[in-house]
Amino acid sequence: MxxxxxxxxxxxxxxxxxxxxxxxxxxxxxxxxxxxxPIPGMDFPGSQYIHIIxxxxxxxxxxxxxxDRCIKLLHRGTRALENNAxxxxxxxxxxxxxxxTDGGVTPINITTMNGLKFPKxxxxxxxxxxxxxxxxxxxxxGEEIWILLRKNLIKEGDxxxxxxxxxxxxxxxSEDTARA
Numbered sequence: 778m779x780x781x782x783x784x785x786x787x788x789x790x791x792x793x794x795x796x797x798x799x800x801x802x803x804x805x806x807x808x809x810x811x812x813x814x815p816i817p818g819m820d821f822p823g824s825q826y827i828h829i830i831x832x833x834x835x836x837x838x839x840x841x842x843x844x845d846r847c848i849k850l851l852h853r854g855t856r857a858l859e860n861n862a863x864x865x866x867x868x869x870x871x872x873x874x875x876x877x878t879d880g881g882v883t884p885i886n887i888t889t890m891n892g893l894k895f896p897k898x899x900x901x902x903x904x905x906x907x908x909x910x911x912x913x914x915x916x917x918x919g920e921e922i923w924i925l926l927r928k929n930l931i932k933e934g935d936x937x938x939x940x941x942x943x944x945x946x947x948x949x950x951s952e953d954t955a956r957a
């Protein structure tokens with residue numbers, strides 16, 4: 778018996794399928810690289826740049842650094858953030874923290890993360906900002922900021938959320954939540 782070869786080979790079909798498959802894989806890789814690359818000057822909402830790494834609350838046995846009312850933030854991003862362009866809102870148990878003032882009840886809003894300009898502005902409920910991240914015009918990656926609140930605002934078990942807002946665009950650039 779003599780085997781005959783077909784007059785047409787199937788290799789063009791296989792070649793076309795391989796080329797289409799490689800194109801799909803390469804397109805997916807390029808897409809993933811573009812999505813993962815930060816664009817200078819552009820922050821995506823919901824990005825986790827700033828993390829709460831410690832909360833001191835009333836009754837905390839280790840009250841050495843800032844007594845019983847501190848929130849310690851760490852910048853884990855990749856680029857410096859301009860302190861004057863940042864604001865912060867603090868929530869307790871998913872509700873904006875409020876404090877009693879002479880004029881009634883006021884939300885705790887921090888209008889700048891620049892520690893040098895902080896005393897000149899009005900911050901109800903917040904006594905001071907400190908840490909390496911507040912010392913200059915920018916908050917560099919790896920630097921910390923301590924937010925010292927009024928006494929007894931944070932209790933054990935409270936769910937504390939800090940939202941960092943880019944003031945010129947009014948966009949939340951980072952948000953983190955931790956339990957006291």
